[in-house]
Amino acid sequence: MTDIVKQLAAALSADQVLTDDATRDSRRHDYWMRSWLADHQDNKNPSPLCVVQPHTTQEVSDVVKLCRKTGTALVPFGLGSGVCGGVQTSADQVLLDMGKMTNMVSLDETNLLVTFQAGRNGLEAENMVAEKGFTIGHWPQSIAVSSVGGWVATRASGQFSTANGNIEDIIYTIEAVLPDGTIINTGKGPRAAAGPDLRHILLGSEGTMGVITQVTFKILRKAEKVAHTAYHIADIPKGFDFQREILQSGWRPPVMRQYDALETKRNFPDQAKDDVGMLIMVHEGPTSRVDAELAAIQKIATEYSLEEADTEAVSRWLDQRNHVPTWTEFLDNGIILDTVEISANWDRIGDVYDAAIAAIKEMPNMLNASAHSSHGYANGLNLYFTFAGRPEESADMAKVYDAGWKAIMEATAAQGGSVAHHHGIGRVRKNYLEHDLGAGGIGLLRALKAALDPDNLMNPGVLLPDA
Amino acid sequence: MTDIVKQLAAALSADQVLTDDATRDSRRHDYWMRSWLADHQDNKNPSPLCVVQPHTTQEVSDVVKLCRKTGTALVPFGLGSGVCGGVQTSADQVLLDMGKMTNMVSLDETNLLVTFQAGRNGLEAENMVAEKGFTIGHWPQSIAVSSVGGWVATRASGQFSTANGNIEDIIYTIEAVLPDGTIINTGKGPRAAAGPDLRHILLGSEGTMGVITQVTFKILRKAEKVAHTAYHIADIPKGFDFQREILQSGWRPPVMRQYDALETKRNFPDQAKDDVGMLIMVHEGPTSRVDAELAAIQKIATEYSLEEADTEAVSRWLDQRNHVPTWTEFLDNGIILDTVEISANWDRIGDVYDAAIAAIKEMPNMLNASAHSSHGYANGLNLYFTFAGRPEESADMAKVYDAGWKAIMEATAAQGGSVAHHHGIGRVRKNYLEHDLGAGGIGLLRALKAALDPDNLMNPGVLLPDA
Structure with missing residues (x-):
C-alpha cells in the first residue's frame, strides 16, 4: 500500500478505502462515449490508486486535506452518469466516491425545502419527496442513475425546466469542502444581496473547485392539474416561432419539446404524420391557470395554422423519457x-x-x-x-x-x-469553452482555480481548457 | 497636479479628469445616512483626488490599468443612490464616475434583450424600453436616481420582483473591467452549463471585483392586464401565512406588500382601518391568467377570513413608490x-x-x-x-x-x-456579513478578492469584513 492509502485508512477506517481491482475498475470513468469506446478498443484508462468512501462531510474534509498535504490528485465521483468525461482517472489519483453519503437530512414542508447528502440517487430523492406530496421538479433524463450532488456539480437541467427552472433555480443551499479542506455552507435566506453569490462558484464546477457534500433544494407542491398537448410541425422555424410566441406571451408549460422529422418518426412512429416534425407539451399548475394556458396556446396555434397531433405522443414520451441507452x-x-x-x-x-x-x-x-x-x-x-x-x-x-x-x-x-x-x-x-467565456472569462476562471486549488489537485484535466 | 492625475489626463483627455472642488465634493459618498450625518456634523470625509469620466469600456480599462500600475485606489460611482456606504472616498483615491457612459447599445425585440452602458439612469432606461412596448420590469424605489450598472453591482431588487425576479434573474450579460484591466463579457446564450457562472462574481461585488461597464437585461412584453387587490391584516402572522399560501400554491403577483399597523396608518391614512395592517398586491400578465389569479387569491382570502380593503391604497402606493426621502x-x-x-x-x-x-x-x-x-x-x-x-x-x-x-x-x-x-x-x-456567509464563506470571498485584486485597490473598505 502506498503512503496515501495508508493515511486515508488511518484517518477514516480501513473498510472505507477500497483497493480491490473490481471497485477501482468500476469507477475509472463516467458515461462519456469516448471512454466507453476506449474500453471497447482495449485502450482502458488506468484505475485510480484507491476508492475512498466517506460517510460525513468531516470525512470528506479529512480526505481533501490529506490529498492536499501529500500532493495527491482527487477525483470526486457521484454515480458516474456524466456524459462529458468529467471523471477519468489515472493511477496516481484518489477517487472520492460519494456513494455512501445518501441521507435525507431534512424535509421542511413549511418552507418547501429538502436537504440530502450529495450522493443520494436522484430518483430516490424525488420519490422520497413525492411520498409527502411534493416534487423537486428536476427531471434530468439520467434521474435514475445520477446523484443530487452531480446535478449541482454539472449545472444540470431537468425535462420540466421551462416552468421549474434549471438546477441553479432549484438549489437553495450548497455545502461543500473547498480544496483546502474548509467546509462552507453557502446560501441563506430566500434571497440575499450579500456580495457575490458563492453558490455559483460550485454550481458547474465539476469537482474542480471543491467537493459538494450536501444540497438543499426548493420543492414544489404537487400540481393540481396536468394536461398534454401536441402539434404537428411541418416547418421547423415556424415551430420555433410558435414556442417563442408562447414563452414571450408569459406562458410556461414545464415541458416543451420540438422534434425534427427524423426524430419524430423515431420517437413517435404511431403519431408522426407525413414526415413532419412534432411539438409536445406538458402543462402543470393550479387548474384555472392550466386551463388559461391551454386556451391561450390553442389560440396561438390557430394563428400559426398548426394542426393538433395525438397526445398519445406525450404519454409515450413520459413513459420512455428516463431511458439511458447502453x-x-x-x-x-x-x-x-x-x-x-x-x-x-x-x-x-x-x-x-x-x-x-x-x-x-x-x-x-x-x-x-x-x-x-x-x-x-x-x-x-x-x-x-x-x-x-x-x-x-x-x-x-x-x-x-x-x-x-x-x-x-x-x-x-x-x-x-x-x-x-x-x-x-x-x-x-x-x-x-472559450467560445462561451471569451479569453477574459477563461482568464477569470483560471484565476479562480489557481486561488482555490493552487496545486491543481481537484479533478485535474476537467473544465479548464488545455494550457 | 499629482502624477496619477497627469497620467489619467494624458491617457483620456484633460476634460475627462476633473479636479475642481465642487465636482470632487459632490461625489465623496453615496446616500448612506451615516455619511449624511457626518456631513451634517461637519465631519466630512475627504474628497477624492480627482473624478475621472470615461466614455468607453476601453477608457475604463485604461484607467484601471493606470491605477493598478501606480498603486492608486479606485472607487467606481454610478449615480450615488446606494444607501449602505458603498462609496466613501479618501484624498488619495481616484473616483471613477460612470455618468458619461449612458448609451443604449441595442434593443432586440426578437430576443427581448436590451443593452445599456452602465451609467444610464434606471428610469430613463425603463422609459426608453417602454416607448417600444416593453418593460425591464425592475423597479427599485431608487429607479429615478440609480444607474443600471449600480443595480447589478449592488444586487438590487425591484418592487415587482415576485413575478419578474430580482436583478440576478433579469440580467443577461455583464461586461466588466477586472482589476487588472481585462475586459470580460460574461453570459452567452439563454442558458449555459459552462462552468461556474462568472456573472455572479460581479453581481453584488460593489466595485470590489471590477467595474461593470455594460449590462444586457431581459425585457418583457407589456402586461395585457393589470389588477389591484388589498386586504386588511389584523394579525401579522396570519398575513404572512396568507402570502405563503398564495406563493406556495404557485401564484406570483408581482407586487405583494404587507405593512404593519404603524406603517399602514402612515402610508394609507385614508384606507387604514382600526389600527390594523394591510396587504396590497398588483397582478399582471395575460388577462386569463390574471383573472385566474384574482379568483384563486379571493378564495384563499375567504379561507383566511380576510376583509378586502379599498384598492385606492394600491393606487396611492403606485403614485408615491419612487419617492426617495431627503x-x-x-x-x-x-x-x-x-x-x-x-x-x-x-x-x-x-x-x-x-x-x-x-x-x-x-x-x-x-x-x-x-x-x-x-x-x-x-x-x-x-x-x-x-x-x-x-x-x-x-x-x-x-x-x-x-x-x-x-x-x-x-x-x-x-x-x-x-x-x-x-x-x-x-x-x-x-x-x-459573516452571519450570512459563515467563516468559510468569508474565507472564500477573501480568496477571490486576493486573486483578482491583490493590492486591494478596487473600492477598498467595502463589502469585505474588517480584518
Whole structure:
C-alpha cells in the first residue's frame, strides 16, 4: 500500500478505502462515449490508486486535506452518469466516491425545502419527496442513475425546466469542502444581496473547485392539474416561432419539446404524420391557470395554422423519457454516436440547426444527424443534436467522434450560440469553452482555480481548457 | 497636479479628469445616512483626488490599468443612490464616475434583450424600453436616481420582483473591467452549463471585483392586464401565512406588500382601518391568467377570513413608490433614521419581526420601529424595517444609528434570517456579513478578492469584513 492509502485508512477506517481491482475498475470513468469506446478498443484508462468512501462531510474534509498535504490528485465521483468525461482517472489519483453519503437530512414542508447528502440517487430523492406530496421538479433524463450532488456539480437541467427552472433555480443551499479542506455552507435566506453569490462558484464546477457534500433544494407542491398537448410541425422555424410566441406571451408549460422529422418518426412512429416534425407539451399548475394556458396556446396555434397531433405522443414520451441507452450495442456494431446540447437566441437558433445538421451530413461515414429542442426561454432555445457514424475501420471511430463534436461546436459558435446547454464541459468540451467565456472569462476562471486549488489537485484535466 | 492625475489626463483627455472642488465634493459618498450625518456634523470625509469620466469600456480599462500600475485606489460611482456606504472616498483615491457612459447599445425585440452602458439612469432606461412596448420590469424605489450598472453591482431588487425576479434573474450579460484591466463579457446564450457562472462574481461585488461597464437585461412584453387587490391584516402572522399560501400554491403577483399597523396608518391614512395592517398586491400578465389569479387569491382570502380593503391604497402606493426621502430635514430636527431589509424562511419571519421590533423599542431615544414586507418567495419573505431615534445630544446620533442597525442585524441572525435582502453590504453591513456567509464563506470571498485584486485597490473598505 502506498503512503496515501495508508493515511486515508488511518484517518477514516480501513473498510472505507477500497483497493480491490473490481471497485477501482468500476469507477475509472463516467458515461462519456469516448471512454466507453476506449474500453471497447482495449485502450482502458488506468484505475485510480484507491476508492475512498466517506460517510460525513468531516470525512470528506479529512480526505481533501490529506490529498492536499501529500500532493495527491482527487477525483470526486457521484454515480458516474456524466456524459462529458468529467471523471477519468489515472493511477496516481484518489477517487472520492460519494456513494455512501445518501441521507435525507431534512424535509421542511413549511418552507418547501429538502436537504440530502450529495450522493443520494436522484430518483430516490424525488420519490422520497413525492411520498409527502411534493416534487423537486428536476427531471434530468439520467434521474435514475445520477446523484443530487452531480446535478449541482454539472449545472444540470431537468425535462420540466421551462416552468421549474434549471438546477441553479432549484438549489437553495450548497455545502461543500473547498480544496483546502474548509467546509462552507453557502446560501441563506430566500434571497440575499450579500456580495457575490458563492453558490455559483460550485454550481458547474465539476469537482474542480471543491467537493459538494450536501444540497438543499426548493420543492414544489404537487400540481393540481396536468394536461398534454401536441402539434404537428411541418416547418421547423415556424415551430420555433410558435414556442417563442408562447414563452414571450408569459406562458410556461414545464415541458416543451420540438422534434425534427427524423426524430419524430423515431420517437413517435404511431403519431408522426407525413414526415413532419412534432411539438409536445406538458402543462402543470393550479387548474384555472392550466386551463388559461391551454386556451391561450390553442389560440396561438390557430394563428400559426398548426394542426393538433395525438397526445398519445406525450404519454409515450413520459413513459420512455428516463431511458439511458447502453453504448455497448452500438460499439459492437461499429457505430459511434453522441448527443450534443447547445443554446442560442431565437433569431439564431434556426441557423444553428441548419449549420450543425449540414456540417454533420457533409462528413463521410455519418449515419444520422437530427435534433430536438427541450428547454425554452423567453430569450431563446436549446437544441439537442444526435449524430452517429460508422467508419469503415473501427480504428477511426474516435476520429469520427471528435469530428462530429467539433462540427457542432464550431457551427454553434459561428452562429452566435452557446456551446453547452446542460451536460457540462468535462473533457469533451473544455477546448471549446472559450467560445462561451471569451479569453477574459477563461482568464477569470483560471484565476479562480489557481486561488482555490493552487496545486491543481481537484479533478485535474476537467473544465479548464488545455494550457 | 499629482502624477496619477497627469497620467489619467494624458491617457483620456484633460476634460475627462476633473479636479475642481465642487465636482470632487459632490461625489465623496453615496446616500448612506451615516455619511449624511457626518456631513451634517461637519465631519466630512475627504474628497477624492480627482473624478475621472470615461466614455468607453476601453477608457475604463485604461484607467484601471493606470491605477493598478501606480498603486492608486479606485472607487467606481454610478449615480450615488446606494444607501449602505458603498462609496466613501479618501484624498488619495481616484473616483471613477460612470455618468458619461449612458448609451443604449441595442434593443432586440426578437430576443427581448436590451443593452445599456452602465451609467444610464434606471428610469430613463425603463422609459426608453417602454416607448417600444416593453418593460425591464425592475423597479427599485431608487429607479429615478440609480444607474443600471449600480443595480447589478449592488444586487438590487425591484418592487415587482415576485413575478419578474430580482436583478440576478433579469440580467443577461455583464461586461466588466477586472482589476487588472481585462475586459470580460460574461453570459452567452439563454442558458449555459459552462462552468461556474462568472456573472455572479460581479453581481453584488460593489466595485470590489471590477467595474461593470455594460449590462444586457431581459425585457418583457407589456402586461395585457393589470389588477389591484388589498386586504386588511389584523394579525401579522396570519398575513404572512396568507402570502405563503398564495406563493406556495404557485401564484406570483408581482407586487405583494404587507405593512404593519404603524406603517399602514402612515402610508394609507385614508384606507387604514382600526389600527390594523394591510396587504396590497398588483397582478399582471395575460388577462386569463390574471383573472385566474384574482379568483384563486379571493378564495384563499375567504379561507383566511380576510376583509378586502379599498384598492385606492394600491393606487396611492403606485403614485408615491419612487419617492426617495431627503435626510436633511430629519437631521435638522435631530432625528437619525434608516431602513434595514432582511429575509428569512416562513417559519422564522414572524420571530424576526418580533425580535427586531422589540430590540429597537427597548432602546433609549428611539421614536419609531416598524416594518413591511415587499418581496415574497415560495421559501420565505423579506422584511423592511424602519427605525428612527432622537438622542438628547446630537453628538450621540451616530451611536444611536449604529445601535439601531446592530439590534436588527443581531435579531435577524439570532432568528436564522439572512441579514441583507436587497440594499447590499457596503460599509454599514460588512461586519455582519459573516452571519450570512459563515467563516468559510468569508474565507472564500477573501480568496477571490486576493486573486483578482491583490493590492486591494478596487473600492477598498467595502463589502469585505474588517480584518
